[in-house]
Amino acid sequence: MGKLNRDDLDRLESEYQESRQERDYIRVGMSTCGIAAGAEPVYRFLCEEIRRRALDVEVRRSGCLGMCHAEPLVEVSVAGAPRSLYGEVGLDAARRILDQHVEKGLVLAGMLASQDGLLAPPEETVPRIGRQLRIVLRNCGIIDPTKIEEYIARGGYQGLKRALFELGPESVIEEMRTAGLRGRGGAGYPAWLKWKLTRDAEGAEKYMICNGDEGDPGAYMDRSVLEGDPHSVIEGMLIGALAIGASQCYFYIRAEYPLAVDRIETAIKQARRMGLVGKNILGSNFSCEMEVRLGAGAFVCGEETALIASLEGRRGTPRPRPPYPAQYGLWQMPSNINNVETLANVGPLIARGGKWFASIGTESSKGTKVFAVTGKVRHSGLVEIPMGTTIREIVMDICGGAEGGKHIKAVQTGGPSGGVIPEELFDTPVSYESLQELGSIMGSGGLIVMDEDDCMVDIAGFYLGFCVEESCGKCAPCRIGGKQVKMLLDKISARRATAKDVTELRRICHAMQKASLCGLGQTAPNPVLSTLRYFENEYEALLQ
Amino acid sequence: MADVIMVPDISRTVQKWRKKRGSLIMALHEVQNRYGYVPRNVSLQLAQLMDVPLARIYEVVTFYNYFNLEPPGRNNVAVCLGTACYLKGAPEVFDAHKKALGLEDGGTTGDGEFHLQSVRCVGCCGLAPVVVMNGQTVSKVRPEGVRDLIARCRKEA
Numbered sequence: 254m255g256k257l258n259r260d261d262l263d264r265l266e267s268e269y270q271e272s273r274q275e276r277d278y279i280r281v282g283m284s285t286c287g288i289a290a291g292a293e294p295v296y297r298f299l300c301e302e303i304r305r306r307a308l309d310v311e312v313r314r315s316g317c318l319g320m321c322h323a324e325p326l327v328e329v330s331v332a333g334a335p336r337s338l339y340g341e342v343g344l345d346a347a348r349r350i351l352d353q354h355v356e357k358g359l360v361l362a363g364m365l366a367s368q369d370g371l372l373a374p375p376e377e378t379v380p381r382i383g384r385q386l387r388i389v390l391r392n393c394g395i396i397d398p399t400k401i402e403e404y405i406a407r408g409g410y411q412g413l414k415r416a417l418f419e420l421g422p423e424s425v426i427e428e429m430r431t432a433g434l435r436g437r438g439g440a441g442y443p444a445w446l447k448w449k450l451t452r453d454a455e456g457a458e459k460y461m462i463c464n465g466d467e468g469d470p471g472a473y474m475d476r477s478v479l480e481g482d483p484h485s486v487i488e489g490m491l492i493g494a495l496a497i498g499a500s501q502c503y504f505y506i507r508a509e510y511p512l513a514v515d516r517i518e519t520a521i522k523q524a525r526r527m528g529l530v531g532k533n534i535l536g537s538n539f540s541c542e543m544e545v546r547l548g549a550g551a552f553v554c555g556e557e558t559a560l561i562a563s564l565e566g567r568r569g570t571p572r573p574r575p576p577y578p579a580q581y582g583l584w585q586m587p588s589n590i591n592n593v594e595t596l597a598n599v600g601p602l603i604a605r606g607g608k609w610f611a612s613i614g615t616e617s618s619k620g621t622k623v624f625a626v627t628g629k630v631r632h633s634g635l636v637e638i639p640m641g642t643t644i645r646e647i648v649m650d651i652c653g654g655a656e657g658g659k660h661i662k663a664v665q666t667g668g669p670s671g672g673v674i675p676e677e678l679f680d681t682p683v684s685y686e687s688l689q690e691l692g693s694i695m696g697s698g699g700l701i702v703m704d705e706d707d708c709m710v711d712i713a714g715f716y717l718g719f720c721v722e723e724s725c726g727k728c729a730p731c732r733i734g735g736k737q738v739k740m741l742l743d744k745i746s747a748r749r750a751t752a753k754d755v756t757e758l759r760r761i762c763h764a765m766q767k768a769s770l771c772g773l774g775q776t777a778p779n780p781v782l783s784t785l786r787y788f789e790n791e792y793e794a795l796l797q
Numbered sequence: 798m799a800d801v802i803m804v805p806d807i808s809r810t811v812q813k814w815r816k817k818r819g820s821l822i823m824a825l826h827e828v829q830n831r832y833g834y835v836p837r838n839v840s841l842q843l844a845q846l847m848d849v850p851l852a853r854i855y856e857v858v859t860f861y862n863y864f865n866l867e868p869p870g871r872n873n874v875a876v877c878l879g880t881a882c883y884l885k886g887a888p889e890v891f892d893a894h895k896k897a898l899g900l901e902d903g904g905t906t907g908d909g910e911f912h913l914q915s916v917r918c919v920g921c922c923g924l925a926p927v928v929v930m931n932g933q934t935v936s937k938v939r940p941e942g943v944r945d946l947i948a949r950c951r952k953e954a
Contacts, residue, residue: 468918625922633922
């Protein structure tokens with residue numbers, strides 16, 4: 254396949270759709286979680302058996318459908334039987350699926366994986382699954398991430414095409430403004446404004462950067478998107494580069510995510526071969542190059558200025574802002590940094606228009622948000638819901654509530670920069686503002702469920718320990734304050750502290766919030782302050 | 798420390814990075830992928846090849862958790878201590894490893910067979926607690942299963 258131009262894209266889309274429709278297939282989820290649960294031997298077994306039994310069934314691979322608790326997941330679509338999704342499939346189960354479902358058309362009801370009414374991965378390009386609406390995860394678990402054709406067949410690169418040939422940079426930014434998409438990395442800054450500021454800034458070169466340094470322990474939607482649908486991020490990057498006037502893009506991805514790195518590198522190669530990356534994209538006069546750079550295990554590198562320092566090959570220490578990267582970024586040139594999830598929204602947003610996007614969500618928080626729901630919950634996994642969905646719906650309805658008959662006490666959102674939300678407040682609709690009012694933050698979308706067995710002082714200590722280790726040490730409030738807070742928490746946990754220590758704890762926390770140089774130090778006290786706000790009794794119970 | 802000579806394929810890849818701005822970290826990844834750590838004499842050669850002071854290299858290597866200055870074991874065990882794993886009993890799983898191997902965090906057994914370390918979130922939270930054994934993620938690990946896990950690892954090696 255040679256380089257595509259604007260008309261080839263539509264032709265390819267319908268060709269692939271037709272060519273794949275009638276085929277019988279079995280699909281195995283092969284992202285990090287699937288592989289960890291044992292998907293590889295299942296995949297190999299299915300391939301071998303199908304060859305041995307001479308069945309006319311294609312075995313396909315896909316990324317993560319988000320139902321991590323039920324991995325390995327196997328979807329079966331054969332003529333004469335309803336399309337079905339099986340969970341926790343080992344080799345025995347795989348054999349039974351072949352014997353019964355594939356060969357005889359009998360669905361094995363007892364082995365089906367279902368969550369919130371989902372019986373098989375949906376076919377729409379922006380699917381609804383029960384209460385979920387999947388824009389970011391639209392292709393995850395459905396397409397083979399190593400095949401660009403499958404992305405194109407589901408409407409991929411149509412946003413880029415519209416941006417190039419119908420809209421142009423200014424109108425792209427205008428669409429983004431209408432859409433009201435805000436940064437999904439945590440801070441919630443309007444994406445259109447970042448793009449506009451970078452576009453308006455003067456510089457000989459401009460850079461478009463993807464922040465794939467997903468450091469919040471407990472959030473993994475970015476990994477899942479990079480692994481399961483890499484082209485969606487590439488498309489977002491290309492549209493962004495066009496809008497801000499950049500001809501060079503960088504992906505900054507955690508080295509701890511080798512599969513994600515591999516998938517994005519493969520995807521870039523494919524896109525280049527098809528004329529979607531490189532010179533004269535889709536036959537237009539827009540040219541853009543892409544490179545992948547690896548992080549090296551530093552949480553602070555999720556902060557924009559630290560990320561830039563790391564991209565330049567230096568220690569990832571932040572610097573004071575302003576000037577913001579939009580004016581003074583990589584190699585002192587105007588640079589725009591967006592998070593993976595933000596970018597994955599851009600393709601469909603531009604293809605369907607800003608008005609469509611703005612019709613989803615709440616007044617101030619538009620679109621959807623992906624949460625990684627983990628911890629003491631029955632169905633842990635990735636959930637993408639329209640903004641405004643309540644925490645109760647996410648935890649109780651979609652994810653099945655507590656494990657093993659326990660009582661859920663609280664959830665933590667926003668990771669080490671966020672806070673806890675007690676069960677009484679679970680009816681709060683999720684938005685950037687509502688979570689902030691509760692003393693937490695949206696963050697990157699980690700949502701950790703805690704039950705009656707979990708001690709809040711211990712949790713606060715866990716997060717503080719994380720921030721102390723990850724503090725870059727440049728500014729004193731974070732370096733020294735964090736350490737002192739951690740020591741006080743340890744003292745409380747050891748039942749050696751008095752009420753005076755708690756006062757001291759609060760005082761240092763407030764000082765860190767006010768005086769730290771970057772987001773890491775400013776938000777590190779949040780887990781402490783929010784556990785104090787809602788669970789002060791647990792602190793008091795440990796005092797002398 | 799034994800002398801390590803930079804093999805030709807590494808110097809070629811490093812040359813490739815040399816032409817790109819700000820690629821010291823990428824070159825260091827290549828070195829670590831090859832040796833499992835960043836040996837001092839390789840750093841010395843890297844400094845010459847990339848035309849950066851040795852101090853700059855060490856400044857970077859010591860800042861990032863991912864780079865090691867000590868050789869790893871033949872088997873590398875990384876216990877995830879991310880939030881989800883922590884809540885699901887990772888500290889007990891980590892203790893079981895320490896006991897079974899007689900090691901502390903970051904330690905290597907005397908025979909160089911096992912290296913144990915704690916890591917931050919490998920992004921596999923749905924299957925917590927997880928352990929990454931020689932690059933393979935093992936899900937839903939129980940403390941009582943750790944001895945078997947290590948025994949299996951020893952046998953395969």
